[in-house]
Amino acid sequence: MVDGRRRRSLQFWWLMFWANITLLHSCLEQREGVARGVALASAPAVKLLVEDDQVIMQNGIVKLTLSTPKGRVLGISYNGVENLLETRHHEKYRGYWDLVWGRHETTDLLEATRYNVVMETEDQVEISFTRKWNVSLGHRMAPLNVDKRFVTLRGSPGFYTYAVLERPNRAPAFDLKELRVVLKLESDKFHYMAISDRKQRLMPMPEDRRTGRKLDYSEAVLLTKPINPQFKGEVDDKYFYSVDNIANRVYGWVRSDPSIGFWMITPSDEFRTGGPFKQDLTTHVGPNLLNMFVSGHYAGDDLALKFKNGEAWKKVFGPVFVYLNSHNNSKNTPYSLLWNDAKQQMLNEVLKWPYTFPHSPDFVKPYKRARVSGQILVHDWYSF
Structure with missing residues (x-):
């Protein structure tokens, strides 16, 4: 009783x-x-400029340049800086979606073959970059239909991106082992990295890794001749900057002169594999900014998406928000100001989830979702 x-x-x-x-x-x-x-x-209206081999989305705050029809991110302009991405990289590797698939772990940059402006108003521009798979393509690309999307909203200091992947009916069996978004920032300007209140610091340069000594695996490098002497004797390893999914909401880099924060914000875990306590990569020397949706990091092949012949599948990954911030008239803004503002923006994005703006019919809008509540009882039979 x-x-x-x-x-x-x-x-x-x-x-x-x-x-x-x-x-x-x-x-x-x-x-x-x-x-x-x-x-x-x-706020100024969102505008779209269509050129021969690229499209430009701009809202008076951020300008996003994308290649057509492939859907690569060529440039991100903000606060008077023409391009925050590393232009010394080939345009193929500045900003992109990619995946790793199959027995031979083939990398596919998910380059589209056509694009379509699916929405163009003063408040929102959304562009879809698509690619259809057919059996004649063999193993030259992952057997998936791809729909990559980029969204710019009025008054928004950033842009959203998401992707819809679909397995065609006649596609062969295969494993999808890794899926991510990658942005490579200016290496001579972005030096400070932050992934949590306690985990943020000045970072070594890419050259420091090239002049260092590789250790037992290629990701770990002993810094022997760093440009900044304070890093001498340190080990740099991208796995140092992993975070549990449950805490993996906002992280990024801060640029110097002028001070600009460049942040990746993920408002939900519903499109990530592995659950809340699965760890994954965030940032690393480059400076690189990642968002991992599927991976075997810290878990192995068991977390790969494994498809059999004839198995139907479709999934939406994202949207995630690339957020930019700065401080008025300051070339040397304290890092904490930009970091704290990014955290506040992250909370705003979490409160807005699930978003109402994605134009893809595959993204389930809030009014079509349900809330599940109740109790979960766990019986640990091994204790008896």
Whole structure:
């Protein structure tokens, strides 16, 4: 009898907790909506410029340049800087989606063969870059239909990107082992990295890895002749900057002169593999900014997506938000100001999830989703 009352009491307070969370969520959404409406009233319209081999999306804050029809990210302009990406890289490797698939772990840059402007208004421009697979292509590319999307919103200091991957009916069996977005930033300007309140620092240069000594595996390098002497004797390894999915919400780099923060924001885990305590990569020397959606890091091949002949499959990955910030009239803004602002923007994005703006019919809008509540009972039979 006592246990029954306690159970009902706990259920009552649990329901009250979620009722208050829902009310708070609603109030914040309404308050944010008013603020956003005021901002939109004075913000420039989103514009699209179509050229021979590229398209430019701009909203008066950020300018995003994409190649056509392949859908590579060629340039990101913000706060007077013409391109925040590393232009010394070939345009193929500045900003891109890619995946690793098959027994031979082949890398596919998911380059599209056509593009389409699916939405163009003063408030939003969304572009779709697509590629269809057919059996005649053999093993030259992953057997998937690809739809990469980029979205610019009015008054937004950044852009969104997401992808819809679909396995065609006649596609052969195969494993999808890794899927990610990669952005490579100016190496001579972006020196400070932040992935959490406690994990942020000045970073070595790419040259430091080239002049260093490789250790037992290629990712780990002993820095023997770094440009900045303070790094001498350190080991650089991209796995140092891994984060649990549950905490993997915002991370990025800060540029110097002028000070600009460049951040990757992921508002939900629903499109990542491995669960909340799966670790994955975020940033590393380059400076590189990643967003990992599928990987075997820290887990192995068991987390690969394995498809059999005739198995139908489709999934939306993202949207994720590339957020840019700066501080008024300051060439040497304290890193903490930009980091704290990025965290606040991350919270705003989490509150807006699931988004209402994606134009793909495959992204399930909020009004078509349901909320599941209840109890999970776990019986540990090994304890008996």
